[in-house]
Amino acid sequence: MKELNYIKICASSPKLKVADCVYNTNEIICEIGKALEEQAEVVVFPELSITGYTCGDLFFQDLLLKECEASVEKLVEYSIDKDILIVVGAPISNRGMTFNCAVLINRGRVIGIVPKTFLPNYNEFYEKRWFASGRVNMDETIDYCGMTVPFGTDLLFESEANSDLVLGLEICEDLWAPVPPSSNLSLGGAAVILNLSASNDLVGKSEYRRSLVINQSARCLAGYVYVSAGYGESSTDLVFGGHSLIAENGRLLEESDKYEMDGSRITSEIDLEIINHDRRNSSSFSDTPKQKYRRVKFYTESKACEIHRRHNSHPFVPVREEERNKRCEEIFSIQTSGLAKRIEHIGSSSMVIGISGGLDSTLALLVCVKTCDRLGLDRSMIKAVTMPGFGTTDRTYNNAVGLIESLGATFLEIPIAEACIKHFDDIGHDMSRHDITYENTQARERTQILMDLSNKFKGIVVGTGDLSELAMGWATYNGDHMSMYGVNASIPKTLVKYVVKWVAENAVEEKTREILFDVLDTPVSPELLPPDEKGGISQKTEDLIGPYELHDFFLFNTVRYGFGPEKIMKITELAFEGKYSKDTIYKWLRQFYWRFVSQQFKRSCIPDGPKVGSICLSPRGDWRMPSDASFGMWMRRMDKIREEGSYS
Template identity: 55%
Template structure:
């Protein structure tokens, strides 16, 4: 399987064992790591700053013997690379040009030395005195330098273009500057930045260095591969740890163990398609004049890999355990303050919420209670209305009543069966025909009650529907689809469940907590069809439309990254490898695309509601789509799988 066709490129940050000024030893270790990288199907490998000689050579950099040996070692590596067409190596060494000595990064492919990038910003303070040895390439125009018998491109304004990705290079201190060279390189087309570094360790420095790498990858919307020299460097004054960090668009996706005595390599697959998607969506990400930029072709053959070397999160909307408290607290507060602002603006001090005993209405009720507490309005002004119908089970009915009461809200019970039966009589519908009319009439009756009670008490009807339902159109038009303010409209189903569990465990007293946990264990169902003979829920939502965890994954990849069906299918098989077969995934993908395209008309007139994450289906926010758009292109691709 060619991962390049699916938008990935495999990179490695390498820290080899090293002896200061022993080029033969250093090259041997680098060659062994290149061999290892080839076995791991790495396509671009980056070594630390001045790795051929060692960074801490000090005045030995003035020695002709060392400089000539470094150049010969570079040629040795280039010769070693001739039979390795699937990988490019980036190495560091000192190079003399005319009357100056430069700290450079050399890019080597199977075709030879492609180009050299001199360091732009040379430190000369604290522990570093590089200006004693090296000149800056800052004001240098792109030129050439003779290495062996070849004229090699030399300069700071150079990009390297492979068949799959374009990359640029900066060196150590460059990253720490107000405007790093990578800022301009990425604007000119670099999708990856490789940083060859020699950053020593001090207490607290690693955290700052880590944040710099993550932030620069985010600002530049790029992959950022950082590698620093290891403990083999001289410890006369400093200690180096071999820090390696791979970041992608603001997130650290791979990180090294530091202070190792052995060769160490961090490998990851960068998601180029995701980066390109974010760049074209960012209207401020404009390409400046490229006339001064030299783009060098750099050949790499594609690789065939059984799997990708990165974690594909099957639950992209659910925060990790380490971030759970902070992220879920933010979501809950965004929802709460959205509703609170609407209440303050309108002067309304009462709300109605349809409480079914399911997760969505439970979350909406918890948000309303929190908003009323925030505004100092009595909880009794929250009217939780349970409206049992043909499919309501005792479990959900009792949970709905007990939850409203335990929270101190006002409970109203308004059965709808009689009213719906009268409606069926008036429109000539047979009660025995349990079709879509049978189901939707109940949903619309409930919405009418909520709206009318809201009018009666000078209140606002709070919607309960979530984003996953909006994506699939799993809502009755002008029924549960409609409200006066929808607090869950950008909260997907998988996040609803995580959020309710977090609220139950961290924000609630025992009396409400036990009820919430039983609601969490209740299957998803609209309960519009009669219960089975044992009184249990007969209509399971996920049996009809598919698992929400799959649909939320599809939705996230499609909207957040603009992924094609084939790419989503490819990633889904890694994300859900232990749970769903490829056939099952494909089946529900077809359902997802068919429903997503046919149900846009419901999203085009959805109520106001707060955006909580990176995706929102509101036509006033993130997603604008014609209701008549054809799904043919997407379905054709699915049919070819």
């Protein structure tokens, strides 16, 4: 956990009895034990969890308040030898007022008490009858459980073992306020917000509550742990479902089932490194005025334990089909809108595009076709060119021809073999040597043809290369690397196929659809080496540079979150458990770093192209990196990983 900089937090909503502090405290202790078994560092309970939220005028009873304090004392004693931070809800009286509070307990001490700021007093809520807002009390400490305890809404709680772990507290309605306390707590340094809540259930409220938590975690660039009261609260007028959520920077990590009669509990890890990275990158976050907060220390040891957090092996691709289809539709719309603007701006008479029968050129052609349709232009203005060479196979050739014809683009075929042979002769290259000169000659010959045709037809060359190829430098400099507008430039390889699939299923005729599905089933290849003895593709890209699903995973976590090699190795093993061995992951991660850093010179001069997602390598936009940066730092880290992990 420490090497990943995760904090494991448990949100527990135990079954309770209203106004029975002894029963509730025993349930809380039982839940703390389960959190310890899961090796959580923090366990959070609902609002007023010791007494129950629905006590009503019983909060005026001195007996209830004294029973509650005795229960907190019992938790303090229980916590002496427990390696965990415990956060419970309790009513606490001070200076003739009662406050709805979060009480933090760590290793035999009450380390802090945070009162609720915003008290709901509308509809079914009547809190101002019983409680005072935390803003009215001016004392910085309170005497409680025989201790002088920091008290107030200006408290942050910092781990002695990990300075990145800083917690802020708010209570239920605080989140519903126009400016929630968590906004200022996060600006003050809180990496994780804990919300003790008692939010009753109404039709549609769960969706709204979930949206609030996710969006507040995104605005605050923080982890957000929300735990609500559940079964056992009074059902006189309301029902509480025990809805708990754990979110991080706009992403929902865990969510509990509701209406569980024995209570509910969720546990997940919040990635503090992601939070730090995103805050460093956000100028809006750093520019916002900040309040001063008192910091209270607590101590828990980071544990080497089982990780609950799920790691999506394809981070660019939504897991749910419905969401994935929406993503693909939006990407396709962004591509066509970008190309349409470029065509209108320059008054282009044609779009020239090389078609290989592979995925990337297929998607780019589909974008060209849709652009024509949106602008009311005849599809014949698309000059789709096949340029068969030494490695072209019948399968890709036939798919290219069939696709062009079925879509109504203008078909052109210009073989490149003779021109390449003449060029080999001109430069004195033995064409039996299938080296980089042999391969790149073909790529540059094709680019020259496309560029010259764009002059002839008064148009532009539409580029087909994708984000994964740019990241790996898997393009011939001034060959397929070059165009006049690159419509696929920010779409990773693992996502390209889903966009093509979406178009096949939603935007083309049956004949075209059949071709597209065969393209989707074709191995990725530049087809620059001769076919095998059976006429099939002999040069498969992923055999040479590694699986694109691994490289896209490396790319996402390197660029989006700034993770280092050790962490990427570990989360890759988790994400692809059972599919790739550690040695395989190590091999291709090392290859990724070498290529990603050394091939920046190709990205420094790429053509314009639309950004479609959170990661883009345009030198004019998201990624500014010197072309002559050394990759030595990454190689040394990889050497260290090999030595410590015995990787081959």
